[in-house]
Amino acid sequence: MDLNFSVLLRFQDALLLGLWMTIKLTLICMVLGCTLGFLVGLARTSRNVFVRGLSSVYVEFFRGTPVLIQLFWIFFCLPLLLGVELSNLTSGVIALTLYMGAITSETFRASLKSVGPEQLDACVALGLPKRVQVTSVVLPQAVLRAIPTLLSNCVSLFKESALVSAVGMADLMFVGQNISNNTARPVEALTIVALIYFAIAFPLTRAVSIIEARILKKLAI
Amino acid sequence: MTMPFSPPLVRMQNLHKSYGPEIQVLKGLDIEMKPGERVVVIGPSGGGKSTLLRVMMGLEKIDSGSITFGGKPYISSEGVGRKTVIDTEVRRSIGMVFQHYTLFPHLNVVQNLILAPCKVRGERKAEATERAIALLSRFGLGAKAKAFPAQLSGGQKQRVAIARALMLDPKLMLFDEVTSALDPELVAEVEQVILQLANQNMPMMIVTHDMWFARNIASRVIFCAGGVVVEDGPPEQVLGSPKEERTKDFIERVFHIRQ
Amino acid sequence: MNYSFDFQSIAYAPLMKGLLVTLELTIAANAIGLTFGFLLALLIMSRIAIIRLPAMLFVEFFRCTPAIVQIVWFFYCVPMLFNVFLGSLTMGILALGLNLMAFNAEAYRASIQAVPREQIDAGIALGLNPFQRVLYIVLPSAFRASIPVLLTNGIVIFQQSALVAIVAVQDLMYQGKTLATETYRPIETFTIVALIYFAVSFPVTQIVGYLERRRQLLVS
Numbered sequence: 001m002d003l004n005f006s007v008l009l010r011f012q013d014a015l016l017l018g019l020w021m022t023i024k025l026t027l028i029c030m031v032l033g034c035t036l037g038f039l040v041g042l043a044r045t046s047r048n049v050f051v052r053g054l055s056s057v058y059v060e061f062f063r064g065t066p067v068l069i070q071l072f073w074i075f076f077c078l079p080l081l082l083g084v085e086l087s088n089l090t091s092g093v094i095a096l097t098l099y100m101g102a103i104t105s106e107t108f109r110a111s112l113k114s115v116g117p118e119q120l121d122a123c124v125a126l127g128l129p130k131r132v133q134v135t136s137v138v139l140p141q142a143v144l145r146a147i148p149t150l151l152s153n154c155v156s157l158f159k160e161s162a163l164v165s166a167v168g169m170a171d172l173m174f175v176g177q178n179i180s181n182n183t184a185r186p187v188e189a190l191t192i193v194a195l196i197y198f199a200i201a202f203p204l205t206r207a208v209s210i211i212e213a214r215i216l217k218k219l220a221i
Numbered sequence: 222m223t224m225p226f227s228p229p230l231v232r233m234q235n236l237h238k239s240y241g242p243e244i245q246v247l248k249g250l251d252i253e254m255k256p257g258e259r260v261v262v263i264g265p266s267g268g269g270k271s272t273l274l275r276v277m278m279g280l281e282k283i284d285s286g287s288i289t290f291g292g293k294p295y296i297s298s299e300g301v302g303r304k305t306v307i308d309t310e311v312r313r314s315i316g317m318v319f320q321h322y323t324l325f326p327h328l329n330v331v332q333n334l335i336l337a338p339c340k341v342r343g344e345r346k347a348e349a350t351e352r353a354i355a356l357l358s359r360f361g362l363g364a365k366a367k368a369f370p371a372q373l374s375g376g377q378k379q380r381v382a383i384a385r386a387l388m389l390d391p392k393l394m395l396f397d398e399v400t401s402a403l404d405p406e407l408v409a410e411v412e413q414v415i416l417q418l419a420n421q422n423m424p425m426m427i428v429t430h431d432m433w434f435a436r437n438i439a440s441r442v443i444f445c446a447g448g449v450v451v452e453d454g455p456p457e458q459v460l461g462s463p464k465e466e467r468t469k470d471f472i473e474r475v476f477h478i479r480q
Numbered sequence: 481m482n483y484s485f486d487f488q489s490i491a492y493a494p495l496m497k498g499l500l501v502t503l504e505l506t507i508a509a510n511a512i513g514l515t516f517g518f519l520l521a522l523l524i525m526s527r528i529a530i531i532r533l534p535a536m537l538f539v540e541f542f543r544c545t546p547a548i549v550q551i552v553w554f555f556y557c558v559p560m561l562f563n564v565f566l567g568s569l570t571m572g573i574l575a576l577g578l579n580l581m582a583f584n585a586e587a588y589r590a591s592i593q594a595v596p597r598e599q600i601d602a603g604i605a606l607g608l609n610p611f612q613r614v615l616y617i618v619l620p621s622a623f624r625a626s627i628p629v630l631l632t633n634g635i636v637i638f639q640q641s642a643l644v645a646i647v648a649v650q651d652l653m654y655q656g657k658t659l660a661t662e663t664y665r666p667i668e669t670f671t672i673v674a675l676i677y678f679a680v681s682f683p684v685t686q687i688v689g690y691l692e693r694r695r696q697l698l699v700s
Contacts, residue, residue: 173552
C-alpha cells in the first residue's frame with residue numbers, strides 16, 4: 001500500500017486542538033491528583049482506623065481495576081447516582097484525578113516511609129518539637145524523594161488520558177480516530193497520533209531519570 | 222585539694238529495659254556521674270552500652286527506674302509496658318552524636334546547625350548563622366558551611382554532627398560509637414574534636430570500641446556486660462589492671478594479649 | 481438519588497464468558513511477555529549498537545505511548561500494512577503481548593544490571609568462566625529480583641486488556657458494555673465488572689507486596 005502523510009496536513013488544526021485537550025486534562029488532573037494523593041498518602045498513615053481503612057479501600061480499588069472501567073463508571077453511573085448532568089470535561093477530570101490520586105498516594109506513602117528512624121532520633125536529640133520534625137525534616141525529604149516517581153506518575157497520567165476518547169471526549173486520540181475514519185487512512189492518522197504522544201512522553205521519561213539521579217546523589221548519606 | 226560536696230550531674234537508679242519478655246538489655250543499672258566527668262562505657266556487643274545512651278537521650282522507653290539530671294527529675298517509668306515520663310525541658314540540655322551521622326540530607330551544613338536553635342529556642346537566623354560559622358571554623362570546617370552532607374567525607378560529616386549538637390549549649394554530650402562507621406584514616410580528626418571538648422571540661426559519656434581513644438579521653442571507665450555494670454573506675458585500673466574476671470577477659474581479647 | 485438498584489436482572493453468564501476471554505488474553509500475553517521480553521532484554525543490553533538501538537526504540541515506543549493507541553493502531557494498521565488477517569482474539573493477544581514484552585524487557589534489564597559488581601568479581605575470583613558467571617550468579621539473582629515487577633506488569637496487562645473491548649474483542653469489559661446498554665442497568669453492570677477485575681487483581685498485588693517485603697528483609 002502507499003502511504004501518504006500529506007493528507008494529514010489539512011487536519012493540523014484539529015490535531016492541535018485535540019493535543020491541547022489532552023494537555024489541559026493532564027495538567028488539571030496532575031495538580032488535583034497530586035494534592036489528593038498527598039492527602040490520601042497522609043491519611044493512610046493516620047492513627048484513626050476509619051480514616052486509614054477508607055483511604056486504603058479507595059487506593060486499592062482504583063489500583064485494582066482498569067482505568068477504562070473507572071472512566072465508564074464515572075461517565076455513565078455517577079450522573080445517575082447524583083441525579084445531575086456532568087459535562088464531559090468534568091467527568092473526565094473526576095475520573096483521571098481519582099486515578100492520579102490513587103497512584104500518587106502510593107508514591108507519597110513510600111517516600112514518607114523512606115525517611116529513616118535515625119532521622120527522627122536526631123530530631124529528638126536536638127529537641128525539635130513534633131511539628132518542626134514533620135515540617136522541617138520529614139516532609140521536605142519525603143517530597144524530594146517523591147519527585148522522580150511523581151513525574152513518572154504524570155507521564156502515566158498523560159498516557160492514560162487517551163482513554164477519554166473512548167467516552168467521546170475530543171482529545172488527541174479521539175481526533176486521530178476521527179481523521180482515520182473520515183479519510184480511510186488509519187495508518188497515517190494513527191501513526192502520527194502515536195508519534196505525538198511519543199514525542200512528549202519520551203523526553204519526559206529521560207528527564208525523570210536525570211532528575212532521579214541528581215536527587216539520589218543529593219540525598220545520599 | 223579540698224573536695225566540696227558536689228551534686229551528681231546524672232543519677233541513674235535501677236534502670237530496667239527489655240525488648241519483649243525474652244530480651245533484657247538493662248538489668249538494674251545504677252550510675253552516678255559528677256560534673257566534668259568523662260565516662261567511657263566499654264563492653265561486648267549486646268551488653269547494653271548503646272541502649273544506655275539512647276535511654277539517657279530519651280529515645281527509648283524504660284521498664285522501671287529513674288534518671289535525674291542536675292538534681293531535677295528527668296526520666297521515670299510508670300511500670301513495665303506503661304508510659305515513660307520524660308521531661309523534654311531537661312532533655313534539651315543533653316546533646317547526642319550517633320554512629321551514622323544522621324545529618325539532615327536536604328539541608329546544607331549551616332542549615333543543619335541552625336535548625337534547632339531557630340526552631341527550638343527562637344534564636345534569630347543571623348545570630349545562629351554567625352555562631353554556626355564560628356563553631357565550624359573552630360572544627361576546621363569553615364569552608365564547608367554551604368556544602369550538603371552528601372558532599373562531605375565521613376569524618377567531616379561526623380564533625381558537623383558534633384557541631385550541630387553543640388549549637389544548643391548542652392550540659393552533657395553523649396557519643397554513641399561515633400567513629401565506628403569511619404574509615405581508619407578519618408577517625409583521628411573526629412577524636413581530635415572530642416578531645417578539644419574534653420579540654421574545655423565538657424561532661425561526656427562515650428561508647429566506643431577504640432580502646433586507645435578510651436584511655437586517652439576517659440576520666441572514668443565503666444565496663445558494662447549483660448545489662449549490668451561489671452566494673453567501674455579510673456581508666457588505668459579498668460583498662461590496665463581490671464579486677465573482675467569478665468573485664469580481664471574482654472580487655473585481653475580486644476588488645477589480643479595473653480598473659 | 482432516585483435510582484433503584486436491581487442486581488438480579490444482570491445476566492452473569494455473558495460476564496463469565498467475558499472473564500474467560502480476559503483471562504485467556506492475560507495468560508497468553510504473559511507467556512509472550514515473559515519469554516520474548518527476556519530475549520528483548522538481552523538485545524537492549526547488547527554491546528552492538530545496531531542490535532541495541534532498534535531494540536531500545538521498540539521498548540521506549542511501547543513505554544511512551546498510550547496502550548489504547550497501540551491497540552487501535554495494531555488492529556487497524558497491521559492488516560493494512562502487512563496484509564495479514566488474524567482473528568480478533570489473536571490480534572488482541574499479540575497487541576497486549578508486544579506491550580508487555582517491552583515492559584518486561586525493562587524489568588529484566590533493570591534487575592540484571594542491579595546484580596552487584598562484587599558478586600561478579602567473586603565469580604571471577606572463584607574461577608568461573610563468563611558463561612558460568614551469567615548462568616550461576618547473574619541470572620538466578622536477577623530472576624528473583626525481577627519477580628515482583630514481572631507480576632505487577634502481568635496484572636497491569638490484565639487490567640489493560642480491557643482496552644481490547646474498544647476494538648470489539650468480546651472480553652469482560654465488552655460484555656459489560658453490551659449488557660449495560662441492553663439492560664439499561666449501567667450502575668449494577670459496571671460495578672459488578674469492576675468488582676470482578678478487582679477480585680482478580682487484588683490478591684496478586686497482595687502477593688507482590690508480600691514478596692517485596694520479604695525480599696527487603698532478606699536483603700537487609
